[in-house]
Amino acid sequence: MAEPGSNIRYLQARRPGGGLKPPGGDGTYGDMEARVARLEAHMEHVRSGLDKLGGLPVQAAKLEERVAHLPTKGWMVGAMATGLAIIAALIAFGEKIQALVN
Structure with a gap:
């Protein structure tokens, strides 16, 4: 894990003249130190969030x-069809079943 501010020091070392351009919008380095610091802080937040996902494969x-x-869907369809067939048979043969019982 990179220590905070290490990217800023790297950018400052690579810049001819020894540092970043001063802020003011006159180039691509405007307010770069603050932006890089915010990005590094955000990445720490992201990294801690990723650490919480360590147990995800187990879950x-x-x-x-x-x-x-x-x-399965096939079992459920079969059970419904069987139930409907039994209900239809009871309705269709209801009078004959009552005659046998009485």
Whole structure:
């Protein structure tokens, strides 16, 4: 991990004359030190957020295992068709079933 401000020192060393142009918008280096400092601070925030995602592969594997045990679409369609067939048979043969019971 780069220490804060190291990019600024690198840019200052590469610039002919020893440093960045002064701010004022007269070139591409205007207010560069503040911008680089903000970017470095933001990258620290991003890096800490990425560290929190370290357990994500384990959580994804657990979820995948749980989903593997769920009923498939084919099973659900088959169960619904069977249930509807039983209801239709009871409706169609209801009078004959009542005659057998009485």
